[in-house]
Amino acid sequence: MNKVLVLTAVLGITFAAQANVGLEKSNANELSVVLNADSDIYGLQFDLNYDAQEIKLSETDINHMFSSNDLRSSMSVYSKIKEPGLARVIMFDISGQPIVTENSTENVLSIAFEALDVANNFSVSINNIVAAGLHGEEINISTNEVYDFNSTDDMTQPTQTQLYENYPNPFNPVTNINFNLNDANQGDVNIKVFDMTGREVADLHSGWLSAGYHQFSWDAGNMASGNYFAVVSAPGFTDRIKMTLIK
Structure with a gap:
């Protein structure tokens, strides 16, 4: 239709x-x-x-x-x-x-x-x-x-910290994870991927990130088809998104 x-x-x-x-x-x-x-x-x-x-x-x-x-x-x-x-x-x-x-x-x-x-x-x-x-x-x-x-313009800092849905989704085998980080939440940031059993399958970043707009890519070429969770943790902020890998 x-x-x-x-x-x-x-x-x-x-x-x-x-x-x-x-x-x-x-x-x-x-x-x-x-x-x-x-x-x-x-x-x-x-x-x-x-x-x-x-x-x-x-x-x-x-x-x-x-x-x-x-x-x-x-x-x-x-x-x-x-x-x-x-x-x-x-x-x-x-x-x-x-x-x-x-x-x-x-x-x-x-x-x-x-x-x-x-x-x-x-x-x-x-x-x-x-x-x-x-x-x-x-x-x-x-x-x-x-x-x-x-595409090279300067951008203002984000007013809130927010994790967006990955794109593309579903994906095969690479997807992008985007999030905004404001001043209050900048610091040590962890970006990890887990399977449906809660097992960590990828560590995309562990360390300091300043306020701004950030993008990380996950290449799941060696992973099986299925659903996964990307979790972003920053000072005072944690959120996750569900990602679907289809091969």
């Missing part, structure tokens, strides 16, 4: 309210979608436009940003590269969790990419946005904007 029809069937889209959708840079090779509204949002669809000669983007590189202990961790994200330079993204939770609640602002989606020429600026725009409330009513989007970035 067409993903747009799925969203319509699940949410029953009728239309009203107000929301803002924006993009910000998470790290050198990742953007995040920022969403806020004056009422709960249960469904989101938009087109992502970019120059395919400047940016390499994969459907598996667009993922929600909710941690495993968040009720929204099972949020469904569907993305489709409709043509070079155009991706359509749909996000909703089949169990009925809102993407964001009334009068809140959150980073809800990560968009990982490869800059094909790091010396050049590149533009990304979000268009044709549709957001829906609990009963399918439309949440009006005021503007569609163009965002200019450079």
Whole structure:
């Protein structure tokens, strides 16, 4: 079934309210979608436009940003590269969790990419946005904007420490683990991978990390297919994500 029809069937889209959708840079090779509204949002669809000669983007590189202990961790994200330079993204939770609640602002989606020429600026725009409330009513989007970035731009320090879902996921055999570390949680950081029995199978980092945006890769080439947990522990912070290796 067409993903747009799925969203319509699940949410029953009728239309009203107000929301803002924006993009910000998470790290050198990742953007995040920022969403806020004056009422709960249960469904989101938009087109992502970019120059395919400047940016390499994969459907598996667009993922929600909710941690495993968040009720929204099972949020469904569907993305489709409709043509070079155009991706359509749909996000909703089949169990009925809102993407964001009334009068809140959150980073809800990560968009990982490869800059094909790091010396050049590149533009990304979000268009044709549709957001829906609990009963399918439309949440009006005021503007569609163009965002200019450079992969070497300096970035402000993160305001909160957060572990994001790995990408790609499922994966074979390499996946990336991204997290933000703010000033209050910088220090000795451990990044470990465990199998479902609790056995440690990889130690990706043990030592000091300063505040900022961090990415570590895990090559599971010598591991069996199955589910694994990545655990990030920092002073005053511990979180984990579930990763699925399929060979």
